[in-house]
Amino acid sequence: MNKKLILMIGILFLLALSGCDGSNKNPITDADVRKGIEGLTMEFTKNAPPEKVFEDSIFPIAVNLKNIGASDIENGFIVFGFEKAYVDVNAKSGEKQGFSIKGKSIFNLNGDEEFVTIDAQTKKIGAQSETHTSSILATACYQYRTIFGESVCVDTDIYGIRKGEKACTIKDLDYSNGQGAPATITKIETRMLPDVDENKVKPHFIIYVENKGNGEVVSLDKVEKACTSEALEYTDFNMIKIKATLSGKDLDCSVGDEPSSAAIRLREKKDMVRCTLEDGVGRNIDSYMAPLKIELEYGYTFTISKNILIEKVLKY
């Protein structure tokens, strides 16, 4: 009896499946490009560099850069690092290359990609050595932006005195899927603070930010420096500029009195910031949903490496 039932359900399921043509009929505008925790991805292409290279020979190094985040990269840098005693960049190529890659958009759901190629040359590996393993590093440094947009509830009735049904209620919001960038907003807590002016309330947001990518956040103005050997201060790492608006009005996210100091400093890749609408909202207005927009601006850097085996040409 059970077997017959399972068989019938199975047939019905197959019929239902056969009715699907497999194509995605969602309109393109439904696609959420601001999703994911990656910005730029980078990998060495197959055989460039090859696994094994002979000494005194030229070989190609190619890196495939893909911007799978939701922000465009302008004036990014990629710098190649070699063990110069064994491998050096060929005279015609440069160790440092610039790139610009467009990110995901509703017109380009996958984001753009680019190949950066240079030629390198191996050197002698030493009198009594047959082989030598050498590492090639590729470090990318670029500016990136995280844009977050969501409707939040502004409940002017702080103490819940008002009678009648509210249009919305305040609740904490979790976002674990990212916003199409390595630095992501993971949680927003909404509070309504009483103002000095009794007729107003101040919407207040606690924004949790986390670097979920595989690299490090650097200050926006230190992106180029991060791809050199120059000194960096510890304050140059993990700094993110933040700008937030509620219904188009700027929120104050600054720590001190200086509005321009609205920045987050990540500790162990995480931090939170408090943003307040200083102008406040009238208490006489009913609860309503308002668009909250948050922009994070930062530099980002990460490195990939590959080992190659340099072989001596044995003559006997």
Added chain:
Amino acid sequence: MGIRDWLSQGFGHAKRISGNIKTGVQQMPARTKVAAAAGAGLMGGLAARGFRKGKETVTGAGRDTGTMFLVLAFIIFVVDLMDAGGGRYTGFQWVWGFDNVSIITNIATSSIFGTFMLVYLINKVIRKEWDLIGYKTFSFVVFSFWMTFFIMNNQWFASLKAIIHFIYILVFGFTFIKSYEGSSTAYNYIWVLLLLDFFGYTLLKEIVIFRYIPSIFLITIFYVYGKTQNTASIFFFVLVLVILFIFAYKDVQAQGGDFTFITDKSGPTWEDWWSDFSQGIGSVANAWTGVLNKQIQYAITGKVEENQYKPIGVYLEDARPAETIFYEDEPIVVWGTIKAKTLDDPIKIQVGCYAGKEKKRADKVNPKEEFEVFSLEDQNFDCAFNKCENIEAPECPLKIGSNKITAFADFNFETLAYLKVYFMDNERKRAMTRDGLDIFEEFDIKDREPITVYTNGPVAIGMGTTTSLVGVSDSYSVYPTLTVLLRNRDDEGWQGHITRLNGLFLFLPEGVELESEDTCREIFNNAGEEECKKELCGETAESDCSEVCKYYNTYSLDTKKLREREDEVFESFRCKINPMSNKVLGNTPITTKYFRVKAKYDYILEKPVTVNIEEVPE
């Protein structure tokens, strides 16, 4: 108390249940016993009709899969240690300070948790089990809670090894444990094991011994043995004991005192594990034979460069007497073969033999003259001691009876060594360290602690800098140091010793100099590019090799000033180095450079041969 008893102690309760299971299985009808044995999986466990524990059917059907889980746990243990697949897996850090109430609320109100509950309720309704409040429900709710926790906080998905652990625990729980404990207890085991596996390591890592033994492997051993008395458990348990002993011994050796757990902040990779394991075995062997050489600083160590096709060096092989027995009136002849392999520079070899306390040289040696080996050659040699007019005379080295003749090969040889060192701007290094960043991880550098690689031969060269990542700045309050250590490899089968050190050359990477005020400057002289070319590229090297010398500052040791040691040629030098930021650092955030050393020396390789001399029969 045997190992079996010991293993069972930890799971006394389990063993009791195991006894019950036996009884239960014994009570099964014959047909069901077959099903219980065969149905090892989840469905098998459900299908088989074993004995009932509480209201649940417990079959013990996992008996046959015990070995499989032991092997799987061992494989996972090995895979965890490997560098591949995202580095050494040590679980995740439990971060304190979160808003726990908020986390619990989020989980309890999540749709995932709701789905778990819905499925459970539907299952209850289908099975017509109306007792909602009970141990089973409680277990499932807690299980669902933690499963939701893991699904919602899914950053661990990025780690393939974490996924393997997760799947292993689920499969182990839902098949093996469930078949013995029933589903309710299995739920509890699973979430506890998951938490222990994911976060236990970081909580216990400060105790050194736990760095090597993963909880999941040990638990599997104990649990499987407790349930099945599986012989493989004993094997794996003994393996764990051996590993523990060796590591414990290595740590005791390192401390030079009583055994205590040493705290360590980094989890070992497979390479560390293997290195420590080898060192542990080496320590045991040395303690056994009592020949631990206290002088060798293992901190400054190295490894032989692997030359797959040509093992470089000079080898004295098959040295033996020409006859089994010699008579006193005939010459004593010893022969052998010299095998010499080099890649570039030729080796000059003088062979010979000596006997007696006075080391009397053989009267005839063939080849008599010194000969050169350019790449790879085998050369036979023979030595002959003429018969003595009066064999009992003191000047006659060979007497009636058993005698020792030493065949030797005296040759010039050289050993090259290199050490990889990373350089970074000191301010940046400090900034990254202060910000809690792991610099090697940030730059995807797997070789965190490079060790010296030296070419094969009778002498080992060890090198070391203050740290593998040297911070570079314009001025130093404390200069970084470079330590160079030479030692005979007589403990590694090379029977001989250095007779003379002909030269020692330091090749410091471009932009690194010996600190001008350092005492090393008294014995190391600046050598020019020509000497670098000659020493680094070899006399027979092609001219374009000289390009290499642009990247090195060469220093040569003034051997005349070198102190001499009678018992052993064993030298170490510790020199302050001055890396200049404008020259050492290139265009990249981190720079990799090589320190090189070349030692030139004369070496005598010896091999004793026993010859028997008898009186001439009358």
